[in-house]
Amino acid sequence: MKNDNSTKSPNLAKRVLVAGLSFVEWISKETAPRTPSLWAQKYPEYSPYLCETILGDGLQLVYLGTINNRPYHWLIRIDSKTNVSDDEFNFEDILQPIEEECGSCEGVDECESCQENEEECEYPNNISWGGGHWGMIVNFGTGEVGS
Numbered sequence: 001m002k003n004d005n006s007t008k009s010p011n012l013a014k015r016v017l018v019a020g021l022s023f024v025e026w027i028s029k030e031t032a033p034r035t036p037s038l039w040a041q042k043y044p045e046y047s048p049y050l051c052e053t054i055l056g057d058g059l060q061l062v063y064l065g066t067i068n069n070r071p072y073h074w075l076i077r078i079d080s081k082t083n084v085s086d087d088e089f090n091f092e093d094i095l096q097p098i099e100e101e102c103g104s105c106e107g108v109d110e111c112e113s114c115q116e117n118e119e120e121c122e123y124p125n126n127i128s129w130g131g132g133h134w135g136m137i138v139n140f141g142t143g144e145v146g147s
């Protein structure tokens, strides 16, 4: 008898497109340069930074923005089984790898890099947590798209 598990567990690798785009296309769309605005004020163009650190299977793309850094945000690939909207989800799980990779900045008075460089750290090397928001952009494990 032929050994075939394909009907038992869906193969994640078989999900090629979500909302008509491949994962690579989603990433290039979400990291493309953009001009953010906040309360009708325009900010300089920037390209959202995608963390090189990948958590779990990496099939879910999420964003993390902080109140101190708004309107800028960071991107990270995490496990497709993580539900970032769940009350149990700990934002530290995605904040930490971004801080480790990029460096955090708590302002000129507190920050060694600021003092060494004699100028304030700039995006993406300046994440500063004082509350923030995060969410799923696309999940290639479940086929969901964030709102």
Ligand SMILES: [Zn+2]
Binding pocket: 104, 105, 106, 107, 108, 111, 112, 113, 114, 115, 120, 121, 126
């Ligand atoms: Zn700094």
